[in-house]
Amino acid sequence: MISYIIKRAMQSVVVLLAVGLVAFGMFRFVGDPIDNMLGQERTDADVERLRELLGLNDPFIVQYWDFLTGAIQGDMGVSFRQGRPALDIILERLPATLELATVSAVFAMVMGILLGIYTAINRKGFVTTTILTTSLIGVSLPTFLIGILLIYIFAVELGWLPSFGRGDVVDFGWWTTGLTSWGGIKSLILPAITLGLYQMTLIMRLVRSEMSEILRQDYIRFARARGLTEKTINFRHAVKNTLIPVITVAGLQIGSIIAFSIITETVFQWPGVGLLFIDSVQFVDIPVMASYLMLISVMFVGINFIVDMLYLAIDPRLRDGKEG
């Protein structure tokens, strides 16, 4: 068990280092930050001095090394644009993204699992067919289009919900939340649905196919033969077994929800890290981009780790280190 955790932790470090390497390798192609930083009246000497100062003349490996040594000491560099520590800027924006991602992940999981179970138990019928057809539309449309569509219907035509921003936000200093006010919650609905729709469809279809498979298993037949009620069979025996593979996929999906939030945040002008990243790319703000990418990879790796632990918790067969 402990060896497993150590092994996983070491793998995670390797993943993080690789992500950073690739990121720094690419930054050179994004553009030249100097163009944006110095005004019209610059001299070549100014450009060269700034370049040297920011370390932009070094090979990217050296830049990466500097970033890493700084990062270990908690210094993620200073934003080229805002002149403030990149980490502060990201941490400021992070609550907005995490809140959005959490709400859409919960939405995707709860709705996905419930609808999946429903459509697995009632394999035929009008409701099931409707859900499946609608969900197909959900997957086939790109996220930004769904966002724009939702804005058009609920914000522009019906005027029920705001079309952009976070609404009223309460600031705790280290965290900001929109969940305490009705306005904040209203602002969250459309982006959360937009962001979570794809994952919800995916989870629903996965749950449905897994559960249909489980319901055909011998132990379900045996449970029926023992006279257990349909409720117990479906919701205890079948669902718990269904969730084992679903957890892996769902876990990975939470990671991609955070990553996908770039698009949704752009469409809804949501003041989160995704929007920050897009702005930074336009400005070639290397420290912010690097910090963002590292942060996202830490989250991905962390979530994967949690998923693996959950696996152990649910499936007793894995606890013994044996195969089923």
Next chain:
Amino acid sequence: MTLLDIKNMRVEFPGRHGVFTSVDDVSLTVAEGEILGLVGESGAGKSTVGNAIMGLLQPPGKMVQGEVILHGERIDQLSKADYRSIRGKRVAMIFQDPMTSLNPIETIEYQLVETILTHLDISREEAKKRAVDLLDQVGIPDPHIRIKQYPHQFSGGMRQRVVIALALCVEPELIIADEPTTALDVTIQAQILQLIKDLCRNRNLGVILVTHDMGVIAETADRVAVMYRGRLIEMGETDQIMHDPKEPYTRSLIAAVPPSNKKIDRFPKVAIEESDGNALQNFDLQGHWLGQGDAFDTSHSNLLEIENLNKRFVIQDAFFKRNRKYLDAIKDISFNVKAGETFGLVGESGSGKSTVARVITGIHTANGGSMRFAGMDLTGDVSAKQKSQVRRDIQMVFQDPYSSLNGRMKVGSIIAEPMLVNKLTRGKEERTEIVMDLLELVGLGKEAARKYPHEFSGGQRQRISIARALATRPRFLICDEPTSALDVSIQAQILNLLKDLQEELKLTLLFISHDLPVIRQMCDRIGVMRHGDLVEVAETEALFERPQHSYSQVLISQMPKFAK
């Protein structure tokens, strides 16, 4: 007193191509304390009878006619809720495969207590106590400890005991045991059957024992009912059915069981059959593509030489090597397979016999020892070219014909694939032609190429597997329990087919089975394995007549005997 009375049961499965009658006008009775054997081959409808009694027919199946009377009370017309109160409480069922009958992620205690509480109005504490008692009664040692464990921590035989404990939870009057020992080893089978017999006597239970195994019936049942294609064709006392069957079908069914007491040349076939594998006769294999495989060195009398072979698996991984736990699946085994012979490996599950096959085919890598195939050292440095030749020369037929064929490929493509991968043919036309010939050869017919595996029965699928194995023109065929998933009559066909093919194509066979009578019929020499050791290698007749090793003696004495 009559416990169960079935009158004129008829079960229909409406399908796209008309209504299929699975059970047709079956009437039978079971008395208290009696074991009724219900035999027949797959598709005979015997399991359907069991499911119909339980009210658990798979939709769209429906009992359209007849009555099921339990203790004078008609139960087949009960409402869903009322039926549920009968299931598990008055009529219980035991399924074939104990590996899949238990929910893998709940403890045994949870599953037992849940079932007890569903039917009885007692406290959780009492239910727990009762659960422990039940495990004790079905012969599970240390029930207090074992009850906290999960199904995967039990062996196959122990799991079947748990399944029986679950079935007995609330003292049912009738138990329907659907192939309860088919998935188990002979020694375990004997114990489980004894347990069922004891329970039946001590608790005055009625038991319907559904099985295809005549040996099991002969040892266990009081009366026997024989089913064929949905109809009950003969019913009587076990002795009478076994020794003096009236119906020709029953007679041929009994004849098809491989005799355990003598070696015969070919297996008698069941008289009434659906398809027959007689295509071999009009086939000139020597002149055919199949007969013209790689030329090989015939100077070695031993095609396969295995010396001190070892294979260990890590069963518990750890960061430090010394903390890792290993399982030695095969320990220092040595044997030779002579060209042209059939070498049998016999042993119970977990004895390592399948691992031997997997190491030979290269699925697993050996941890030590040497393997020489036609003089070539397989464990040393082998060039890629030699490796691919060896892979072509050694082919395998797997146990389960349901999972060893890709369900999304047509049979034609399945058989053509090995030729395609190994670039054995000149083009598509030649390949198609060979596929057709192979299908004819194994007795399926050309039309089979266009169908998907699920359209075939188990026996037919095993023929497809054999055709696929032959497609690389192998010299050495490893058959890992090729018939243990099949009916006796189908088993006879497949074994005859293997014998014929061996003769025609000069194949060498490594035949792995736990079924001693089958091994006796098929093999020239036999190796007995136990816990990874090869305890004895002997000529077939010598082994059966005079087993030397104590384990071989136990194994042979445990095999279900029924003298004809």
